[in-house]
Amino acid sequence: MEEKIKIIKSQEEFEKAALKDTGSVLVFSLGNAEIQCDIKIKIKRISSKSVGLYFNKVKLLKRFDFDDIKVHAQELRLEDCEFNEDFIASFTSIRSLTIKNSIFGKALDFSTSLFSEKVEITYNDFHGLFNFSNSNFLKKLEIPDNNFNDNVDFGYCLFKDDSNFKSNKFKRGAGFEYSIFERRFFGMEIFSFENKMDFSFVTFSKDSFLTQSYFDGGLSLYSSIIKETLHITDIKVFSNNSDRETLRIIKNLFLKQSDRIQALNFHEKEMKVYEKDLIERKRTSKKELKRLEEGIEDNIEPLGNEFLEDLKSYKRDFLILISSRLSNHYGLSWWQGVKFTLFSSLVGYFVYILCHILQGNYPYEFGWDNWEVFSSSVDYTLKYYFQFLWPTHKFDFMAGVISSPLNYLIDILSRIVVGFGVYQTIQAFRKFGKI
Structure with missing residues (x-):
């Protein structure tokens, strides 16, 4: 038989149902309940004692404020819970934190906190701000398999042990600016959609992993410090939302991993x-x-x-x-070089022929007289086009046509552009040896 849900309508009812004083620790333990009022744990109430919070299958309709503790919390464990309003626990010192299979309708705030033991946050849905900024994690951090639908802030944090962010979905990206990872960072199967994943000024002290991930909102590694290796295999980065330094860093990381193909892709994005x-x-x-x-402006200095x-x-x-x-798509496409060469030569040849026609030096008039005349004019024009296409052709390469200085100028300019196209086409064939 399913246990009846407790309905709690006041702070007093909450403390009566949940609070247990074990001497050194004040334990708030509650299961299978619905809380319909604001809950505030006050520093006067708990004095200098530690706190433990254990919620299982609790639905909280109002705000939970853990903000005034300013002392140690032994353990916080939230499992199969639903919080409709803000859950505030900033400026706390917590031994261990576990949050599983829960839904947060608004902000979850553990900013400026100290976590001395393992932190585990798995299989949750966060619909408001997820804020752990300015916090220290002394032991392992496990945050896999969560959905973050609002901003995520891990800025200015210190991670003393391994950090696992595997298989998370960030709708609005996440910020890790100025954080320090003293051990390994695992960022596998990360999906970021609207906003960028921001690792600006982050220090990766040990081998770390950012693999099999998709950054539609962009990725920033601007001014990041990578002391060993950041493994970045099989990632997709939408370059419009990424800075050039990040793309350059990723390109160089792929080169260190001897993956020239991916390095070329990010070279293109960088350009x-x-x-x-x-x-x-x-x-x-x-x-x-x-x-x-x-x-x-006033007081303008000389330019x-x-x-x-x-x-x-x-x-x-x-x-x-x-x-x-x-001409060759930043040295990566020989076909672009061919198209550029043919197009530029056709334009140059058309201007060259037009100049002769306007000067009355061309032996044929364009138009339809009969098939024989039309065919001869086309054959004549095409015959000399292929000579014109070769950059080392003679200046007076068209028989029976007298060139003017303007024709020579057009010819010289066309040679330069066509020669450049030929060179760029050849260069594109060497793309795998360029970077």
Whole structure:
């Protein structure tokens, strides 16, 4: 027979049903209950004693505030529970924490806390802020198989032992900024959707793993310190939400693992992000230049050569990147090189022929007289196109046609562009030996 659910409507009823004073420890133990009021554990009530909290199959409709303890908690164990409002337990010192098979409708806050023994958080659904920022974990941390539907904050934390974040789904990403992993970090089968997984300024002291994961919201390893190896096999990163340094770090990590194919993929992503960065920098620099020239700011210093040189540098780098992308897709596609060469040669040859026609030097007029004339004009044009396609052709390669200085100029420019296309095509065939 199923046990009847206890209905608790006040703080007094909660303490009467759950509180047990064992001498050194105040134990709050409750099972199969529904709490319909705010619960607040007060420091005056518990004095200098330690606290234990054991909830099993408890549904809490209101806020639970563990914030005022400021002393040690022996153990917190929450299993098969449901919390509709905030669960606040920040600024606490906890020996061990276990949260299993539970649902949190709003925030779970253990920020600025100390965990001296193992922490295990598994098979839960979190719909509000999950906040463990500024906390210290002295023993192993196990947080696998959870669904995080809101922001997750592990910023400025110290992890003294192994940390396992396997098989988690982060709808809005997670932040680990400035945290230190003194032992191994396991980040396998992680899925991040809307926002990025942020490991900016994080220190990985030992071999760590970020494998078989999908970062649709992006990934940041900006200024991270990797003292040994960060294994990153089989990951997908949406580059639009990732910074260039992160993509460069991942590329170099794949190279250390002798995975040139994946390194090339992230080289491509890095170049795309760099191109966007240059566009943004150029736009910002132009706005700043215009603002300075119009004298909007007070106490404007004379415009330095360094600022102008930076603007010119952005333009030069952007031109190089555009040329590389169009000609062989950053050195990765020989077919792009072939298309670029054929297209540029066709454009150059069309302008070259048009110039001759306008000068009255071309032996054929384009149009339909009869099939024989049309066929001859097409054969003549195609015959010399293939000669034009070869960058070392003679200047006067078309029989019976007198070239003007303008024709020579068009020919020279076309040779340069077509020769560049041929070179880029050859370079793309060497892509696996480039990085």
